[in-house]
Amino acid sequence: MPRSIIAAVLLLLLWPLCHHRASAAEYVVGDVVGSGWDSGVNYAAWAREHTFAVGDVLVFEYVSSQHNVYEVNESTYKSCDTGAGGSNGVRAMYTSGYDTVVLAEARAYWFICNFPGHCLGGMKLAVNVSASGSGGPSPAVSQTQTDGNSNSAASIAGEGRRGWVALGLALVAIVLMNCPSFAAWQ
Numbered sequence: 439m440p441r442s443i444i445a446a447v448l449l450l451l452l453w454p455l456c457h458h459r460a461s462a463a464e465y466v467v468g469d470v471v472g473s474g475w476d477s478g479v480n481y482a483a484w485a486r487e488h489t490f491a492v493g494d495v496l497v498f499e500y501v502s503s504q505h506n507v508y509e510v511n512e513s514t515y516k517s518c519d520t521g522a523g524g525s526n527g528v529r530a531m532y533t534s535g536y537d538t539v540v541l542a543e544a545r546a547y548w549f550i551c552n553f554p555g556h557c558l559g560g561m562k563l564a565v566n567v568s569a570s571g572s573g574g575p576s577p578a579v580s581q582t583q584t585d586g587n588s589n590s591a592a593s594i595a596g597e598g599r600r601g602w603v604a605l606g607l608a609l610v611a612i613v614l615m616n617c618p619s620f621a622a623w624q
């Protein structure tokens with residue numbers, strides 16, 4: 439079978455993976471462009487109206503002089519107390535006013551505003567992120583890349599097939615680089 443046919447078949451097999459990632463959703467927290475992250479919004483209700491999967495993106499839009507976004511652990515989310523140093527239970531801090539947070543793992547995420555009183559006033563968001571629906575094309579791709587870099591994969595493939603393996607890996611790389619959401623997915 440000519441390599442060009444194999445290349446075409448591989449591309450056809452890989453496009454759905456790309457398409458799957460391209461479907462990752464981006465949510466403006468609070469649904470208001472520019473100021474969706476603000477005091478006086480019921481973020482529990484907002485979170486209930488959406489479902490979040492691995493690869494989805496939260497965009498926090500707010501006036502940076504009035505709010506910020508701290509990703510925290512559950513106890514800090516509940517207490518709203520980041521301690522005297524402002525870092526107790528804090529996993530990440532965002533302060534730009536336009537912060538994109540990739541939900542890269544299937545777990546709960548907790549966010550608060552760390553301006554005095556804002557979290558206690560209800561400016562806090564908890565989301566549950568589920569594994570992506572189809573059971574994990576993303577790990578499959580990672581596996582392919584990992585195997586391709588190891589000696590065992592090459593020896594299993596055999597001398598004569600080494601060229602095709604390389605061709606396949608090159609195609610995987612090309613497809614991934616052309617996936618619009620690949621950077622976000624990472």
Ligand SMILES: [Cu+2]
Pocket residue numbers: 476477504505506551552553556561
């Ligand atoms: Cu605030």
